[in-house]
Amino acid sequence: MAYVLQVDFTMNGPFGDEMAAAFSGLAQSINEEEGFMWKIWTESPETNEAGGIYIFETKETAQKYLDMHTKRLAGFGITGVNAKIMAINPKLSDITKAPSLK
Template structure:
């Protein structure tokens, strides 16, 4: 069953916005090769120095394995206050509201 992995963390505002795009390109490309990965929405709040993402994985095991590896990688980038959750998806309600993702259920 597909799950959401929600990650937020603190990062220097100087590393966000346009400054994040080029350095994060290899990371973005590598994420697409992770087992069970379906998609990611990149999130940031430069005013608060927060960044993160909302990931969709096709199973909980893959999401947890990715999280375990990615937390170490984020710390190497200087991220602090890392908060992560793996959440189940309510498929019946998501079918009503998910638009293009509804085809996954």
Template structure:
């Protein structure tokens, strides 16, 4: 089994989605892209709701745990406290067959 980990995160965000928030999210995305151990992040939103989510691929659990502690504090500072999350091992052999983008972490 791989050392890579998936972090799946879901939250409610009731703030406005406007030009200012779009700029802030782009700055956040650029910052996340530079975080040690983050291979990629997929941003999700259920249209018409306040439901947002993210799925991350991390190189290992240590990087995930370090980032998770910092990011949960950051989300709380934004007023986002209704959060659920899960850390998953990756079933790499099956994921490779179904074209999962894991090679970036190698």
């Protein structure tokens, strides 16, 4: 069973193309994390929020990444990280056109 990690936090930018340029190295490094499957990056310049929806192979690898990522964000001065880990129901997700978890 795969697990979703939902993360969001307050951030004063950059957003859009500037965010993509600034964080492309970070995005590449996430691909190397244990149990990582994929991520959707989220942002809201209107509310100064950013984050992402991650899929991990196990709850343990999602938690390990969250622990590391929260510390990394704190190093950037970002605190107050909202996060939760939940199991994915693959049968219902298939019906609603979720990306394959195989």
